[in-house]
Each structure stands twice: as C-alpha cells, then as structure tokens.
Amino acid sequence: MLLYTMQDNSTLVIKNPANDEIIATLPKETEAGLQTILQNLRQGQKNWSQRTVQDRLDCIVKFGELILENKQELAAILTQETGKPITQSLNEIQGAQNRIVHLQANAIQWLSEESLVETGPTLEKIVYEPLGVIANISAWNFPYNVGFNVFLYALVAGNAVLYKPSEYAALTGLQFEKYLHEAGIPTDVFRCVIGDGRLGQQILEAPMDGYFFTGSYATGLHIAKAVAHKLVPLQLELGGKDALYVSDDVVDVKQAAISAAEGAFYNNGQSCCAVERIYVSDKIYEQFVADFVTEVKSYVVGDPTDIKTFIGPLTRQPQTALLNEQVADALDKGAQLKLGGKEIAGQGNFYYPTVLIECDNRMKVMQEESFGPIIGIQKVSSDEEAIACMQDTEYGLTAAVFSANEQRAMRILKEMNTGTVYWNCCDRVSPNVPWSGRKKSGLGATLSIQGIRAFVQPKAYHLRKL
Numbered sequence: 001m002l003l004y005t006m007q008d009n010s011t012l013v014i015k016n017p018a019n020d021e022i023i024a025t026l027p028k029e030t031e032a033g034l035q036t037i038l039q040n041l042r043q044g045q046k047n048w049s050q051r052t053v054q055d056r057l058d059c060i061v062k063f064g065e066l067i068l069e070n071k072q073e074l075a076a077i078l079t080q081e082t083g084k085p086i087t088q089s090l091n092e093i094q095g096a097q098n099r100i101v102h103l104q105a106n107a108i109q110w111l112s113e114e115s116l117v118e119t120g121p122t123l124e125k126i127v128y129e130p131l132g133v134i135a136n137i138s139a140w141n142f143p144y145n146v147g148f149n150v151f152l153y154a155l156v157a158g159n160a161v162l163y164k165p166s167e168y169a170a171l172t173g174l175q176f177e178k179y180l181h182e183a184g185i186p187t188d189v190f191r192c193v194i195g196d197g198r199l200g201q202q203i204l205e206a207p208m209d210g211y212f213f214t215g216s217y218a219t220g221l222h223i224a225k226a227v228a229h230k231l232v233p234l235q236l237e238l239g240g241k242d243a244l245y246v247s248d249d250v251v252d253v254k255q256a257a258i259s260a261a262e263g264a265f266y267n268n269g270q271s272c273c274a275v276e277r278i279y280v281s282d283k284i285y286e287q288f289v290a291d292f293v294t295e296v297k298s299y300v301v302g303d304p305t306d307i308k309t310f311i312g313p314l315t316r317q318p319q320t321a322l323l324n325e326q327v328a329d330a331l332d333k334g335a336q337l338k339l340g341g342k343e344i345a346g347q348g349n350f351y352y353p354t355v356l357i358e359c360d361n362r363m364k365v366m367q368e369e370s371f372g373p374i375i376g377i378q379k380v381s382s383d384e385e386a387i388a389c390m391q392d393t394e395y396g397l398t399a400a401v402f403s404a405n406e407q408r409a410m411r412i413l414k415e416m417n418t419g420t421v422y423w424n425c426c427d428r429v430s431p432n433v434p435w436s437g438r439k440k441s442g443l444g445a446t447l448s449i450q451g452i453r454a455f456v457q458p459k460a461y462h463l464r465k466l
Contacts, residue, residue, distance in 0.1 A: 028199065044160050044189045134455070149451065242395075246402045314351055330359060
C-alpha cells in the first residue's frame, strides 16, 4: 500500500506500492504555515496579475521545457510513488505538454478584453480579471494531466495558486513547484502544500477565491457543501462509470476488442474516463469476448519500472477490497469470471486483470465506480437496449460507441447525458474541447475556451465621454 502514515502528526511516510519500501518522509504543512503562505500568495497575486499574459505565458512555456528536459527523472518519481508503469508515466508527462501548446495558441486571444460597442455615445467592453488566489486540490492518478488542466491555466490568467497534491502524488507535486519557480513563476504565486485530509479541510475553511478539485464524488460533495456559503467559483472533476457500446456493424471486431481493453485497463483502470462497463451486440458477443480476453491475457503484469509492464500495482491498497466485493457480487448474481478476480500474492498492491462476462445492470461492477483493473461485459440485443443500459447510471462523464455507421453512432451519442462522447475511440482527453462532467461526475469545465475563462471573472465597462 502507498501509505501516508503519521509520525507525531507532523510527517507523511511514503511507501512504494510495488514493494512496500519507504521512499520518502515529508513534513506536513502546519495550520500556521498555511496562513502565512496564503498571506504571501495574496500579495504575490497582485503583482503577478499586473504582468502581461505573454509574460506569464513565457514562464509556462519555460516550465514545459524544464519538465521535458527532466522527464526521465520525473517519470521515475511518478512510477515510484504511484505504481504507474514507467512507459505510461513517460506518456503522461509527454502528453500533458499539449496543454501548454493549447495555451500558447489561445490564451492571449481568450483573455484579452473585448470591445462590443465601438460607436455611439456609450462604448461597451468586457475585461477579464483573475479570480485571485485559488485552491487546486488535485488527484494522484494522472497528476500531470489533471494538474496542468488547472494550475497552468490559472497562472496564465493571472491567479496565484495554492496547490495541494494528493497524498499519493506528493513527491510529484513538489516537483511541479520546483520547476515552476525555476521557470520564473514567483514563489509567492505558486505554492505546493503537503498534508492529508486535515490540511484539505483547513484549505476549505481558508479565504480562497475559488476551489478546483479533482477526485471522488464523495469528497467533491463534501467540498461543495463546505464552501457553498462563500459564493466563490467551484469546479469539481469527479468520477465516472463510463460505458462503451460495440454495435454489430463494427468493421473489425478484434480491433474493437483491443481498443476497448486498453480503454479499460490503461493505468490499471485508475482513470475517471476509463471504460468501466461494456455492452456488446449479441451478434458479435462471443467473438468480441474471445478477442478481448486474448488481448488482456497478453498484458504484462509486474514491476512498474520495467518498460514491458502494462499493469502495475494499485496505488491504493484499500481498493482491492472494493474490487473483491464487486467480483463477489457479480458472481452471486450470475456473471462468469473469465480472468482474474483476486489479488496477486506477494509484496505490493497487485491485482489480476479481471474480466467478468454475462453481466447485467443489477451488478455493482456495472453501477459503481471500480477504479481498478476490472471490467464487466454485457450482451445486448439492440441499440435501444444499449442506450437504456448506458443511461442507467448516476454518473455523466463519458460514453462511447463503436460502429461503422456514423449516423447510427451519432443518434446513440445524442442520447447520452455525459460531458464527453466518443465515436470509435475512448478514454481520450483533448485540450481543444471542454472536459466536463454531469450529475455525479462534476461541475464546470477545464480545457478549451471554457477552461481558460474558468479562471477569470468578466467586468463590463460602459464608457461615455461627456
């Protein structure tokens, strides 16, 4: 287990989830220290906001260059503290750079003032001002992606950022702080604070100008209740129970199975947009299952520092109990276990890649977020049945359809009450379009123009010369 245990309530002891070895002991931020940091951020933000967008953007670009220059070391840190396979750690670091490319292309345009009425007695324009000092309470599963979505966009917009990484990605969070400062971001504009839930609660009680959280629905709901009385911007990127439908007209059933398996098991299934339930036309069900199982059997499970490894340890040891519960529930209700279904004996938080077939929506594996290397597959007889099953969820993050017919796929995707839909792809995020959730999957949007303007507040000017 990647444990963060307390020693006299002042330190976090971090263990590698692959072998249980202690890799670091970090001091936890004190309540007094937090107050001092916030006072400094408040003053630093005033100066930072006076710099041009281009000036702020130059610092972000430099930060990206430093991250790439040191990506091997940074990937090793990420793998060591989360158990993410090293190749996937490198992929995340490299892939997150597209957020910086997106800001380079769009930040100046979307943060510039807009003149709406330029003739007549009264001129009218909009100026976009930063929120102030914002809290970014972030996640461990993709700390580069979800972190960059928030703190880079907030900094470009002129905000100061109090960044609290997950306890399970604290070392990576400190690296963000190191290289942001080295890139020219003042120390009183971005600060990383280390701590557990008690520090998080102190942040919720502090006078912040906005809260941006990535994590579970339960924690997101707690945050929403805790800060509601402040009437400050709140953004919640929460979980999902992302559905994939494979229709009977797919051109290549084997390739569909390969793509679906990767969408389900990449990063050990520890992704909010990972495929978590699959519905397959009865006409191709048997072939799809066979190809899917063959693909999953090919995954190398083991040492996350080995470039051949595809499945490493679970980051959080308690997740194994949840996975075991979902397996037992599914089997009790009639599912068949094709692969896995239990922990791997020995050191570390390893769990066999698990495939359950003959599932239905009564089962927890088809209803409750798994966040692990497990998938349920259900047979459906029509598009209408697939739509009904996909809609049967409290979450609303993503939904996908594999079909050769665009019109057919678009008709199905239009029925999905989710922030993102996919045709012939899945488990994908792009900075060009919004990343948002509905229902229990969250509030607000990152990325795209919405993601840039999430960190500013408009001020309307009515200007009349006398």
